[in-house]
Amino acid sequence: MDLSRRSFLKVSTVGSAVALGFDLSKAHAEMREFKISRTTETRSICPYCAVSCGVIIHTLGDKSKNATASVVHIEGDPDHPISRGSLCPKGITLKDDINNPNRLKAPKVRRPGSDKWEDISWDDAIKGIARHIKDTRDRTFVAKNAKGQVVNRTPGMAMIGGCTDTNEFNFLQWKAITAWGVPYRDSQARV
């Protein structure tokens, strides 16, 4: 009988092999394969608290052109000097955050007075936002304050963000805010 271990097991579940006198449990350990043996590993940093644990993101496929990556597992990076492979319950379940079916996948707009979202293309969204920024800036720009000092600011705009994003994004955001003259800017650091 030339059976591979796997097909042998299938036969065994039918029950007939018992009568053959084989101990079927022998091949059992093979049934649970090591699920990340050929995943692609990417080193990253946990996005939650400021311990900044090292995480290894395991994605499906080997990053070849025709493979679409998806996250199959996340585990601590044992080389990371702070976390040394460990993670808290939030870090260990980061897969649920990335793969969350509630993730937004397309831009939306809620028009004034409306009670629903409408789909909008990226180009139209960017165009609409830029128009709002320009109109608000032109409308509310304060070149000089009540004392006659040059202040060049746009009190009609406020902006918050950055604590969940990279330093590089933060720098770009700061440049944009400064370009628009926005005085109202704040971040998670305040609250």
Add this chain to the structure above:
Amino acid sequence: MTNGWVDIKNADVILAMGGNPAENHPVGFKWFMEARKIRGAKLVAVDPRFTRTAAVADLYAPLRAGSDIAFLLGLIRYAISTGRFHSDYVKIHTNAPYIINDKFAFQDGMFSGFDPTTKQYAKESWAYEGNPAAQGSYTVDMTLQHPRCVFQLLKAHVERYTPEVVEQICGTPKDTFLKVADIVTSTGNAARVGTLTYALGWTQHSIGVQIIRAGAMLQLLLGNVGRPGGGVNAFRGHSNIQGATDTGGTFEILPGYLKTPTSQFQTLKDYNEAGVPTTLNKQAWASMNYWSNYSKFMVSLLKALYGNAATKENDFGYTWMPKVDGNYSWMYMFDDMYKGSSMRAGGKEPGPEGFITFGMNPVALGPNSKKMIAALSKLKWMVVVENVEIETARFWDAPKEYGGAAPSQIPTEVYLLPATSFAEKDGTFTNSARWLQWKWKALDPPGQAKADQEIISRIFLAVQALYRKEGGALPEQVLNVSWSYANPANPDLAEVLKEMNGKALADLKDPKDPTKVVKTAGQQIDGFGQLMDDGSTMCGNWLHSGVFTEAGNNAQRRSNADPSGLGMFPNWAFSWPANRRIMYNRASADANGAPWDPTRVGIKWNGEKWVGDTPDMKPDAPPGTFGAFIMLPEGVGRLFAAGLNDGPFPEHYEPVEAPIDNPLHPHVTSNPVALKFASDKDSIGKKEDFPIVCTTYRLTEMFHYWTKHQQGGVLNELQPDFFVEIPEALAHEKGIANGSTVKVTSARGAIEGVAMVTKRLRPMKIDGKNLWQIGFPIHWGFMAAKDHTGPLANFLTASVGDPNTWTPEYKAFLVKLDKA
């Protein structure tokens, strides 16, 4: 953090107060346990609740939410009165010997200089004797005996905080307090070191900064700042809250903690001069006064911002930068948004009509949710860039109890743009220990979601194009900002990091030998020491300088070699500033440059230079040349600090919503200069109506307002629903059963949740009266994964806060509790 996460293992004593590290930073907490394992360190947890940290602490001390200053000043009093402080350290590394001028006073709960009409302090009397700013020197008493030296003033100030008074105010049993004091002050010497860890349990109070100061003062007295295993360690709550702050994320600062220009500084020269403090010399212990390099950092930043448009002739574009008048921080932002205007420099200006939020959820994050929603309802437009549909995006459809108008009455146009998660982009995060660590992109975002850098860039370029085409208000401000990336619509983050590090724009000569060229034009600079104020260098953030040099991207370094064995890992990633792992490390050594403890060397003087960690000191300046605190004009740590808005010493004040009159000075119960607002949505509860102290916090199983959105996620299984923690005896008194539903009401609103009846919150006797404390976690809201919505914790909190940081008082407010 002055020190690093792994450095905690070097401590002999760990005081965890104003934070619950086991809950909120469990992996960092690993090093608490390691300290116990390898050094037999003692962990002391001081908290209103018996927390997860308390569960494994050597000693737990309960205290009433908001009474931390009384506890800490009690510890300082104990240290001074028993002589258990590090006097050699105090003499050379703090301003304890400095004499204060004779106009300074503290009486009946008020410091000198209070103006009852403006409700602010004039700070002139909180100064060193003489006129050090003009003369450059002033008197000290190294014996610490002069009645007006800082040490004696501090001693007199804390004299009232006896263990009995601590018990009266904090509710901490006297014997427990004394046990804490004994353990904590055991580090007040050269042989032992203690660390202090805190988080938002200290920050989110109307006296938050003064609580933290009290903690820092305690650490200075014990000689624990700058030493391995010591320091004052703020555990920050978001992956890049440190980096965002470093990069000018708040209205009052620019990248690298340069000051946002105010209207009074109309020229770059005036601005730069104001940025440089006058060096205060104290004989041999001069200050390096490192801010004397201010203009180099600022001009290099302007060159990064405006590129070639910034020239010496046009003040490097300084005039285009927006100037502020007054306060534009969170609570002001939403108050002005709600009012539609604000008064600035004596004139009325428009309030925000447009609002952009990147990766933040202000409806959930801000105090007084009703006011937040009412404010957003006044906007013309809003942009929300997020991974999921958050409360802020959907504010126009909030449940009725939040008091919002009908959608048809809300004119706000809301754009909701799908962003990437951390795994879908690269770039650096800065952790609490100031490490900039690069992360690599693992996969593409779902659907049409885009990286935030692409979103901000595309909006920026579209606005620039409109100004180029149509003109408008001061188009130079918009058009001159440099966006000269290889791919401007989606900049490579490595290219941006290089820009932040800075580069030479002309050949840079060696100041010691002008025939030598240190950097040729176009090369990345090695560190902020090479920056110039003549336009020959550019740098997006002087603090980050050194992160991306000609050697490459140092944030990507991954050597976990640790030659000192102290957990510094000098070649892992990059730690600002200058790859320094312990701030103020000069204070880890004595007057001669020898380490206080030879087994735990921060830096030491080898006869020629400082060796060890990157010295927080001119590397070749012999001991005795400069003080250890190089950013301060005195060069020493401040036990007396004149710069704050609510006093040079901390003083116990009750929360704005005070459960009792202040036992020390009943006529000055709360912080006299606490931040408050006066709109019709800002009501403050009285103790007669709301007799219970309430506090809010995070859980280890959830992250802020994010993880509730994970459909089918494990975390929603581990903590499925909102709950309210209630002391057993209070539950008994009110007939509340464990697991039943209760209603918590503040002056702002009411929420309902599952009662968790527990021994971990205990009845407290405060100022002779019985007082209850309850608390609840913050993680829920009206938008979440199916079956996991809940009330917003901040529905109950007030728009009141600290007068220095303008951070809201989330940790102590008044409520009443009923069966639902």
Add this chain to the structure above:
Amino acid sequence: MTAQTLEIKRSSASLWGTTTGIRTLPTVAKYIDTTTCIGCKACEAACQEWNDLKRVPTTQDGSYQTMPQLDADFWNLIRFNEREVDGGLMWMMRKDQCMHCAEPGCLAACPAPGAIVQYSNGIVDVNPELCIGCGYCATGCPFDVPKFHAKTSKMSKCTLCVDRVEVGLEPACVKACPTGCLNFGEKEDMVALGNARVAQLKTAGFSEAVLYDPKGVGGTGVITVLKFNRPEWYNLPADPHVPLLVRAWKSILRPLGVFAALASVIAVFGHFTTYGPKEVVGSDDTLDRPRRDDERGPQ
């Protein structure tokens, strides 16, 4: 990749295992130090994620504990208990999971050949393909661990991450544990670690501190440091034994013959007894049993 096959020391309803004696593997063990556990549930989450288990609907009913007891889809549960000891409050957290007994009652009780095995490294595992869902293993377990999965009609429980261990890794929960209250290695080393920690606790004044490695089941592959020698405070049986009836089945009935037909008869019987009163399994395990399903510890 095909995993290396672990040899099997014991197999349910079988007279012999498959140990050839050629390869000798050290016995492995997991170490749990309840005195440094912060109840963060990283282990719970790591277990769910590594094993791709389904979500169990939970409710907040006044406790930090995720659910009242282990579940077929939840193999690792921190049990929270508040207790006042000498006037001081203790908030005790104990990781509940399969104990991987040296003499596993579940395996002894199982009537399906090969459905429960003990590998040569000591790990006790359920083979879902051979499990007949009779639930008799639950009656053989003094720790109330194996749980019946209603959808698949199979029993399931912690595998000690045998798929990780056999390629040289530690279990997912151990790796994740932030405080290091979990450790993994050879049993000998884990016992040494436990004894050292117990000695440390005794020096610190906890004279009752003990390493829980109960002899009634031949010792366990999961050993636990307790600050107080009161296992019941941690929802652990004080002196666990394999129930008498199970032992009788194993030592008397089974040698009489192993046949599929008989096995199925036993299976039906076993299924009945599982969901009947627990007391039927014998008197020697009724004392100090872990709490019943409906008895959740306070917080």
